[in-house]
Amino acid sequence: MTKNSDPMNMSSNEAEEALAAIQTIAKKTRQSIASGGTYITLIVTGVVWLVGFTCTQFLRQEIVGYIWAGLSILGGTVGTILGFRMGKRVRSPVTGPTVKRVILFWLLLALYGITFIAIARPTDGKQATLFVILFIMLGQLAMGLLFSFSSVWWALPISVLALAGYLLFPSIFYLWMAILGGGGMIALGLYIRFRW
Amino acid sequence: MAELNETIHQPVRLRIMAALVTLEPTDEVDFTYLRDLLEVTDGNLGAHLRKLEEAGYITVNKVFVERKPHTYVSATAAGRRVFQEHVAALESILKRK
Numbered sequence: 168m169t170k171n172s173d174p175m176n177m178s179s180n181e182a183e184e185a186l187a188a189i190q191t192i193a194k195k196t197r198q199s200i201a202s203g204g205t206y207i208t209l210i211v212t213g214v215v216w217l218v219g220f221t222c223t224q225f226l227r228q229e230i231v232g233y234i235w236a237g238l239s240i241l242g243g244t245v246g247t248i249l250g251f252r253m254g255k256r257v258r259s260p261v262t263g264p265t266v267k268r269v270i271l272f273w274l275l276l277a278l279y280g281i282t283f284i285a286i287a288r289p290t291d292g293k294q295a296t297l298f299v300i301l302f303i304m305l306g307q308l309a310m311g312l313l314f315s316f317s318s319v320w321w322a323l324p325i326s327v328l329a330l331a332g333y334l335l336f337p338s339i340f341y342l343w344m345a346i347l348g349g350g351g352m353i354a355l356g357l358y359i360r361f362r363w
Numbered sequence: 364m365a366e367l368n369e370t371i372h373q374p375v376r377l378r379i380m381a382a383l384v385t386l387e388p389t390d391e392v393d394f395t396y397l398r399d400l401l402e403v404t405d406g407n408l409g410a411h412l413r414k415l416e417e418a419g420y421i422t423v424n425k426v427f428v429e430r431k432p433h434t435y436v437s438a439t440a441a442g443r444r445v446f447q448e449h450v451a452a453l454e455s456i457l458k459r460k
Contacts, residue, residue, distance in 0.1 A: 177367060177372075177453075177456055178456075179456055179457055179459065182453040182454075182456035182457050183457055185374075185377060185453050186450070186453050186454065186457070188374065188377060188378060188381070189377065189378075189381040189450065189453075192378045192381040192382050192385075192400070192401070193381050193382070193384075193385045195382075195400060196381075196382045196385040196386070196400060197385055199396075199400060200386075
Protein backbone atom coordinates (compact mmCIF):
# COMPACT_ATOMS: atom_id res chain seq x y z
CA MET A 168 0.00 0.00 0.00
CA THR A 169 1.34 3.42 -0.92
CA LYS A 170 2.07 5.54 2.12
CA ASN A 171 1.26 9.21 2.06
CA SER A 172 2.56 11.05 5.12
CA ASP A 173 -0.09 13.75 4.78
CA PRO A 174 -3.58 12.27 4.64
CA MET A 175 -5.04 15.59 3.51
CA ASN A 176 -3.22 15.24 0.16
CA MET A 177 -4.39 11.72 -0.47
CA SER A 178 -4.99 10.78 -4.10
CA SER A 179 -7.92 8.71 -5.27
CA ASN A 180 -5.57 5.79 -5.99
CA GLU A 181 -4.28 5.87 -2.42
CA ALA A 182 -7.84 6.07 -1.09
CA GLU A 183 -8.77 3.08 -3.22
CA GLU A 184 -5.78 1.10 -1.91
CA ALA A 185 -6.66 1.99 1.69
CA LEU A 186 -10.27 0.87 1.24
CA ALA A 187 -9.09 -2.37 -0.41
CA ALA A 188 -6.73 -3.01 2.53
CA ILE A 189 -9.62 -2.45 4.96
CA GLN A 190 -11.88 -4.85 3.07
CA THR A 191 -9.12 -7.48 2.86
CA ILE A 192 -8.34 -7.46 6.56
CA ALA A 193 -12.04 -7.36 7.54
CA LYS A 194 -12.70 -10.40 5.35
CA LYS A 195 -9.63 -12.20 6.72
CA THR A 196 -10.75 -11.49 10.29
CA ARG A 197 -14.29 -12.75 9.68
CA GLN A 198 -13.06 -15.90 7.93
CA SER A 199 -10.45 -16.56 10.60
CA ILE A 200 -12.99 -16.33 13.42
CA ALA A 201 -15.68 -18.28 11.57
CA SER A 202 -13.34 -21.05 10.42
CA GLY A 203 -11.61 -21.39 13.82
CA GLY A 204 -14.32 -23.42 15.50
CA THR A 205 -15.70 -24.92 12.30
CA TYR A 206 -12.60 -26.79 11.18
CA ILE A 207 -11.99 -28.27 14.64
CA THR A 208 -15.60 -29.45 14.88
CA LEU A 209 -15.40 -30.96 11.40
CA ILE A 210 -12.11 -32.82 11.91
CA VAL A 211 -12.98 -34.19 15.36
CA THR A 212 -16.50 -35.26 14.30
CA GLY A 213 -15.09 -36.67 11.05
CA VAL A 214 -12.54 -38.87 12.86
CA VAL A 215 -15.23 -40.11 15.28
CA TRP A 216 -17.55 -40.97 12.38
CA LEU A 217 -14.81 -42.57 10.28
CA VAL A 218 -13.70 -44.92 13.06
CA GLY A 219 -17.17 -45.46 14.59
CA PHE A 220 -19.07 -46.24 11.39
CA THR A 221 -16.28 -48.43 9.99
CA CYS A 222 -16.38 -50.48 13.21
CA THR A 223 -20.21 -50.58 13.02
CA GLN A 224 -20.06 -51.99 9.48
CA PHE A 225 -17.56 -54.75 10.23
CA LEU A 226 -17.59 -55.58 13.97
CA ARG A 227 -20.06 -57.36 16.23
CA GLN A 228 -22.95 -55.25 17.63
CA GLU A 229 -22.01 -55.75 21.32
CA ILE A 230 -18.47 -54.39 20.76
CA VAL A 231 -19.65 -51.48 18.63
CA GLY A 232 -21.64 -49.95 21.49
CA TYR A 233 -18.50 -49.67 23.63
CA ILE A 234 -16.51 -48.24 20.71
CA TRP A 235 -19.11 -45.53 20.08
CA ALA A 236 -19.25 -44.68 23.78
CA GLY A 237 -15.45 -44.36 23.93
CA LEU A 238 -15.30 -42.36 20.70
CA SER A 239 -18.05 -39.99 21.83
CA ILE A 240 -16.27 -39.26 25.11
CA LEU A 241 -12.90 -38.88 23.35
CA GLY A 242 -14.37 -36.68 20.58
CA GLY A 243 -16.28 -34.53 23.06
CA THR A 244 -13.20 -34.05 25.26
CA VAL A 245 -10.83 -33.26 22.37
CA GLY A 246 -13.39 -30.91 20.75
CA THR A 247 -13.96 -29.06 24.03
CA ILE A 248 -10.22 -28.68 24.76
CA LEU A 249 -9.39 -27.50 21.23
CA GLY A 250 -12.45 -25.25 21.12
CA PHE A 251 -11.43 -23.73 24.46
CA ARG A 252 -7.90 -23.09 23.17
CA MET A 253 -9.29 -21.42 20.03
CA GLY A 254 -11.70 -19.41 22.15
CA LYS A 255 -8.80 -17.66 23.85
CA ARG A 256 -8.08 -15.77 20.62
CA VAL A 257 -11.28 -13.77 20.86
CA ARG A 258 -12.92 -13.08 24.21
CA SER A 259 -16.37 -11.79 24.84
CA PRO A 260 -18.07 -10.93 28.14
CA VAL A 261 -21.27 -12.43 26.76
CA THR A 262 -19.58 -15.80 26.15
CA GLY A 263 -20.47 -17.25 29.59
CA PRO A 264 -24.27 -16.99 29.34
CA THR A 265 -24.13 -18.00 25.66
CA VAL A 266 -22.18 -21.18 26.44
CA LYS A 267 -24.77 -22.12 29.07
CA ARG A 268 -27.59 -21.64 26.55
CA VAL A 269 -25.72 -23.68 23.93
CA ILE A 270 -25.21 -26.56 26.42
CA LEU A 271 -28.88 -26.36 27.43
CA PHE A 272 -29.94 -26.40 23.77
CA TRP A 273 -27.91 -29.56 23.02
CA LEU A 274 -29.23 -31.27 26.17
CA LEU A 275 -32.82 -30.46 25.20
CA LEU A 276 -32.22 -31.56 21.61
CA ALA A 277 -30.78 -34.86 22.90
CA LEU A 278 -33.82 -35.28 25.16
CA TYR A 279 -36.22 -34.62 22.28
CA GLY A 280 -34.19 -36.95 20.06
CA ILE A 281 -34.30 -39.79 22.59
CA THR A 282 -38.05 -39.23 23.11
CA PHE A 283 -38.65 -39.22 19.36
CA ILE A 284 -36.70 -42.45 18.84
CA ALA A 285 -38.47 -44.09 21.79
CA ILE A 286 -41.87 -43.23 20.31
CA ALA A 287 -40.99 -43.96 16.67
CA ARG A 288 -39.32 -47.30 17.61
CA PRO A 289 -36.87 -47.60 14.68
CA THR A 290 -36.97 -51.00 13.00
CA ASP A 291 -33.20 -51.42 12.86
CA GLY A 292 -29.89 -49.83 13.85
CA LYS A 293 -29.56 -48.01 10.54
CA GLN A 294 -32.85 -46.16 11.03
CA ALA A 295 -31.88 -45.20 14.59
CA THR A 296 -28.47 -44.02 13.31
CA LEU A 297 -30.12 -41.91 10.64
CA PHE A 298 -32.39 -40.27 13.24
CA VAL A 299 -29.37 -39.46 15.42
CA ILE A 300 -27.42 -38.02 12.46
CA LEU A 301 -30.37 -35.85 11.40
CA PHE A 302 -30.87 -34.55 14.95
CA ILE A 303 -27.16 -33.70 15.28
CA MET A 304 -27.16 -31.94 11.90
CA LEU A 305 -30.33 -30.04 12.90
CA GLY A 306 -28.51 -28.86 16.03
CA GLN A 307 -25.47 -27.87 13.97
CA LEU A 308 -27.69 -25.90 11.59
CA ALA A 309 -29.28 -24.07 14.51
CA MET A 310 -25.82 -23.26 15.98
CA GLY A 311 -24.59 -22.04 12.61
CA LEU A 312 -27.64 -19.86 11.99
CA LEU A 313 -27.36 -18.30 15.45
CA PHE A 314 -23.61 -17.75 15.67
CA SER A 315 -21.93 -17.86 12.29
CA PHE A 316 -23.80 -18.17 9.03
CA SER A 317 -20.63 -19.30 7.20
CA SER A 318 -20.57 -22.55 9.20
CA VAL A 319 -24.19 -23.51 8.39
CA TRP A 320 -23.86 -24.98 4.94
CA TRP A 321 -21.84 -28.15 5.64
CA ALA A 322 -24.59 -29.70 7.82
CA LEU A 323 -26.97 -29.71 4.85
CA PRO A 324 -24.86 -31.87 2.46
CA ILE A 325 -24.05 -34.26 5.33
CA SER A 326 -27.80 -34.67 5.98
CA VAL A 327 -28.44 -35.29 2.26
CA LEU A 328 -25.51 -37.73 2.18
CA ALA A 329 -26.92 -39.67 5.13
CA LEU A 330 -30.38 -39.85 3.56
CA ALA A 331 -28.93 -40.94 0.20
CA GLY A 332 -26.87 -43.68 1.85
CA TYR A 333 -29.84 -44.93 3.88
CA LEU A 334 -32.27 -44.97 0.94
CA LEU A 335 -29.97 -46.04 -1.91
CA PHE A 336 -27.26 -48.20 -0.32
CA PRO A 337 -28.70 -49.71 2.89
CA SER A 338 -26.29 -52.70 2.86
CA ILE A 339 -23.21 -50.45 3.07
CA PHE A 340 -24.86 -47.55 4.93
CA TYR A 341 -22.32 -47.50 7.80
CA LEU A 342 -19.34 -47.74 5.46
CA TRP A 343 -20.92 -45.02 3.31
CA MET A 344 -21.21 -42.75 6.37
CA ALA A 345 -17.65 -43.58 7.47
CA ILE A 346 -16.00 -42.77 4.15
CA LEU A 347 -18.21 -40.06 2.68
CA GLY A 348 -19.54 -38.58 5.94
CA GLY A 349 -16.49 -38.91 8.22
CA GLY A 350 -13.86 -38.67 5.49
CA GLY A 351 -15.70 -35.77 3.85
CA MET A 352 -15.80 -33.85 7.14
CA ILE A 353 -12.06 -34.41 7.73
CA ALA A 354 -11.23 -33.28 4.17
CA LEU A 355 -13.48 -30.24 4.50
CA GLY A 356 -11.97 -29.35 7.89
CA LEU A 357 -8.45 -29.58 6.47
CA TYR A 358 -9.48 -27.51 3.45
CA ILE A 359 -10.93 -24.77 5.67
CA ARG A 360 -7.81 -24.83 7.88
CA PHE A 361 -5.19 -24.63 5.14
CA ARG A 362 -6.82 -23.23 2.00
CA TRP A 363 -9.76 -21.05 2.97
CA MET B 364 -18.09 16.09 5.51
CA ALA B 365 -16.10 13.25 7.14
CA GLU B 366 -12.38 13.86 7.61
CA LEU B 367 -9.37 11.59 7.31
CA ASN B 368 -7.80 10.74 10.64
CA GLU B 369 -4.03 11.21 10.88
CA THR B 370 -3.55 8.49 13.50
CA ILE B 371 -5.58 5.85 11.65
CA HIS B 372 -4.16 6.87 8.27
CA GLN B 373 -0.92 4.92 8.89
CA PRO B 374 -1.27 1.54 7.00
CA VAL B 375 -0.60 -0.81 9.94
CA ARG B 376 -2.88 1.16 12.28
CA LEU B 377 -5.54 1.26 9.56
CA ARG B 378 -5.42 -2.55 9.33
CA ILE B 379 -5.45 -2.92 13.12
CA MET B 380 -8.59 -0.80 13.34
CA ALA B 381 -10.17 -2.65 10.39
CA ALA B 382 -9.66 -5.97 12.20
CA LEU B 383 -10.93 -4.67 15.55
CA VAL B 384 -14.09 -3.00 14.22
CA THR B 385 -14.95 -6.25 12.41
CA LEU B 386 -15.41 -7.87 15.83
CA GLU B 387 -18.54 -7.45 17.91
CA PRO B 388 -18.34 -4.27 20.06
CA THR B 389 -18.08 -6.39 23.22
CA ASP B 390 -15.31 -8.68 21.89
CA GLU B 391 -11.58 -8.37 22.45
CA VAL B 392 -8.83 -10.11 20.52
CA ASP B 393 -5.59 -11.71 21.69
CA PHE B 394 -2.34 -9.84 20.85
CA THR B 395 -0.70 -12.88 19.21
CA TYR B 396 -3.81 -13.59 17.14
CA LEU B 397 -3.81 -9.98 15.90
CA ARG B 398 -0.06 -10.17 15.18
CA ASP B 399 -0.50 -13.33 13.08
CA LEU B 400 -3.56 -11.95 11.32
CA LEU B 401 -1.77 -8.75 10.30
CA GLU B 402 1.58 -10.49 9.68
CA VAL B 403 3.61 -7.95 11.67
CA THR B 404 6.26 -8.33 14.37
CA ASP B 405 5.59 -8.10 18.12
CA GLY B 406 7.50 -4.80 18.38
CA ASN B 407 5.81 -3.25 15.38
CA LEU B 408 2.33 -4.19 16.57
CA GLY B 409 3.10 -3.07 20.13
CA ALA B 410 4.26 0.36 18.96
CA HIS B 411 1.16 0.95 16.83
CA LEU B 412 -1.16 -0.30 19.56
CA ARG B 413 0.38 2.22 21.97
CA LYS B 414 -0.33 5.06 19.51
CA LEU B 415 -3.94 3.95 19.11
CA GLU B 416 -4.35 3.50 22.86
CA GLU B 417 -2.96 6.98 23.54
CA ALA B 418 -5.47 8.37 21.05
CA GLY B 419 -8.26 6.57 22.92
CA TYR B 420 -9.24 4.45 19.93
CA ILE B 421 -8.48 1.07 21.49
CA THR B 422 -8.37 -0.53 24.92
CA VAL B 423 -5.48 -2.83 25.90
CA ASN B 424 -6.43 -5.31 28.60
CA LYS B 425 -3.66 -7.36 30.26
CA VAL B 426 -4.93 -10.44 32.10
CA PHE B 427 -3.73 -13.83 33.31
CA VAL B 428 -5.35 -16.88 31.72
CA GLU B 429 -4.28 -20.18 33.32
CA ARG B 430 -1.35 -18.36 34.97
CA LYS B 431 -0.07 -17.08 31.64
CA PRO B 432 -0.13 -13.37 30.75
CA HIS B 433 -2.38 -12.47 27.83
CA THR B 434 -2.93 -9.11 26.20
CA TYR B 435 -6.37 -8.48 24.74
CA VAL B 436 -7.18 -5.58 22.47
CA SER B 437 -10.54 -4.05 21.53
CA ALA B 438 -11.78 -0.96 19.73
CA THR B 439 -13.44 1.73 21.85
CA ALA B 440 -16.69 3.43 20.84
CA ALA B 441 -14.65 6.51 19.90
CA GLY B 442 -12.28 4.35 17.85
CA ARG B 443 -15.16 2.77 15.97
CA ARG B 444 -16.73 6.17 15.25
CA VAL B 445 -13.44 7.70 14.06
CA PHE B 446 -12.71 4.66 11.90
CA GLN B 447 -16.12 4.90 10.22
CA GLU B 448 -15.52 8.60 9.58
CA HIS B 449 -12.11 7.77 8.09
CA VAL B 450 -13.69 5.18 5.79
CA ALA B 451 -16.39 7.69 4.77
CA ALA B 452 -13.66 10.22 3.98
CA LEU B 453 -11.80 7.68 1.85
CA GLU B 454 -15.01 6.91 -0.03
CA SER B 455 -15.67 10.61 -0.63
CA ILE B 456 -12.17 10.97 -2.15
CA LEU B 457 -13.03 8.15 -4.53
CA LYS B 458 -16.35 9.76 -5.47
CA ARG B 459 -14.56 12.99 -6.36
CA LYS B 460 -12.62 11.14 -9.06
